[in-house]
Amino acid sequence: MPTSSFSRHVWRVSLPIILVEATETIDHLIDTLFLARVGITELGAIGVADALMLLFLILPLAMTDGVQILTARRVGQRRPGAVGAAFNQGLLLVLALGFVAAAALKMLSPVITTWLVQTDAVGEAVDSYLQWDAYSIPLTGVTFAYSALLISLGRTRVLVLSTILLVVTDVVLNYLFIFGKFGCPALGIRGAAVGSIGAELVTVLFLTGFVARRFAAQYQFLRFRAFEPRLTRLLGRLSAPIAAQCVVGDIRWAVFFLIIERLGTSALAVANTVFTFYLVFRIPTEGFAETACSLVSRYIGRGRFDRIGEAMRKTTSGALLATVPFILAALAAPHLLVGMVSPEAGLIESSTASLRVVALAMLIAIPAELWFTAVLGTGDTLAALLIDLLLTLIMLGLTWIAAIGLGWPMAFIWLAVPLAWLVCLAASYGWMKSGIWKRIEV
Numbered sequence: 001m002p003t004s005s006f007s008r009h010v011w012r013v014s015l016p017i018i019l020v021e022a023t024e025t026i027d028h029l030i031d032t033l034f035l036a037r038v039g040i041t042e043l044g045a046i047g048v049a050d051a052l053m054l055l056f057l058i059l060p061l062a063m064t065d066g067v068q069i070l071t072a073r074r075v076g077q078r079r080p081g082a083v084g085a086a087f088n089q090g091l092l093l094v095l096a097l098g099f100v101a102a103a104a105l106k107m108l109s110p111v112i113t114t115w116l117v118q119t120d121a122v123g124e125a126v127d128s129y130l131q132w133d134a135y136s137i138p139l140t141g142v143t144f145a146y147s148a149l150l151i152s153l154g155r156t157r158v159l160v161l162s163t164i165l166l167v168v169t170d171v172v173l174n175y176l177f178i179f180g181k182f183g184c185p186a187l188g189i190r191g192a193a194v195g196s197i198g199a200e201l202v203t204v205l206f207l208t209g210f211v212a213r214r215f216a217a218q219y220q221f222l223r224f225r226a227f228e229p230r231l232t233r234l235l236g237r238l239s240a241p242i243a244a245q246c247v248v249g250d251i252r253w254a255v256f257f258l259i260i261e262r263l264g265t266s267a268l269a270v271a272n273t274v275f276t277f278y279l280v281f282r283i284p285t286e287g288f289a290e291t292a293c294s295l296v297s298r299y300i301g302r303g304r305f306d307r308i309g310e311a312m313r314k315t316t317s318g319a320l321l322a323t324v325p326f327i328l329a330a331l332a333a334p335h336l337l338v339g340m341v342s343p344e345a346g347l348i349e350s351s352t353a354s355l356r357v358v359a360l361a362m363l364i365a366i367p368a369e370l371w372f373t374a375v376l377g378t379g380d381t382l383a384a385l386l387i388d389l390l391l392t393l394i395m396l397g398l399t400w401i402a403a404i405g406l407g408w409p410m411a412f413i414w415l416a417v418p419l420a421w422l423v424c425l426a427a428s429y430g431w432m433k434s435g436i437w438k439r440i441e442v
Contacts, residue, residue: 076301
């Protein structure tokens, strides 16, 4: 494939994925925008709640990553029957893990919030949200499973429609149930959970219909048979390190917020505001990273190791180009951006310097995340776990020193993020160039 054609292919596949990968970020952004109008306690609580929620999404979402790696490898091997078998069995495993995670969250949420959150009002708000949002976990797992399948097949355009449907549903339900409009109960932070549940349900129904109509005949999708033990073991071997990696990543941000919470409720609200923009800045990167992961796995399946370098150059440059407008906006008009999230003058003034730091950090975070995702695409998920653990230790260590040990301003605390990503970039790039991952069989 000529270079120009390959670049167009990367963009054509990645742009819809950007929207899919943005769903959790968009949900957090929508919740933040609405809850900022409810109160500072709710604004701070949603950051902690979403970080804890991600911990319980780890198992189902890790399984969807395993499904994506395996289905992309089978697509590269041109084995359509094996693609369908991997997806069907993986989908059932995702559902089972989702129901287990939802039950665990409802039981453990009161204990976790009491133990971790010092401020009573914030703890009560976090638990109130999680008790409701637990029901969205199985639905979120199924949505991501469908997305993983369509990414592997390179048929991502429909994901644009599914994401628009999710966002619109989430906004409408949040407006109705947070503020109690048109006769609906005013549930406050619990209304944000209602929005998430309804949006995920509508999206699952839409994607199920699309996959059944377009691909079921060719790949035997959604035609479930007896479990294949070997396939279950393979998915488990791929997913287990990813799950552990997700635990590390989610604990990283949960502990980050808990460190900031010790500085006060206002500091927590500032951190959540800046973190919201950090998630938004990462949206293009996540889309191109998913493309990179599938391309790396597919090229390995075809024995085309020579194409991996080109895939990484194109996806990295695409992610940087797509993120530059966000970076420039944050550097030029941070007050305007923060004001969109919270109208409080004190919060705006306290957040602007940190927002600039986070924007510049993306210049390091983007290539680091792309090369880290390439490690995942090889199937060497254990190496990826070790790299992510190193990133986490460095980031949290620097955060604790800056916030608690030295008492530095928030902008200096956020410097821990680019420094940790720099280490991740060096480790991931070095691992890919070493070729040690070629020992992995999928």
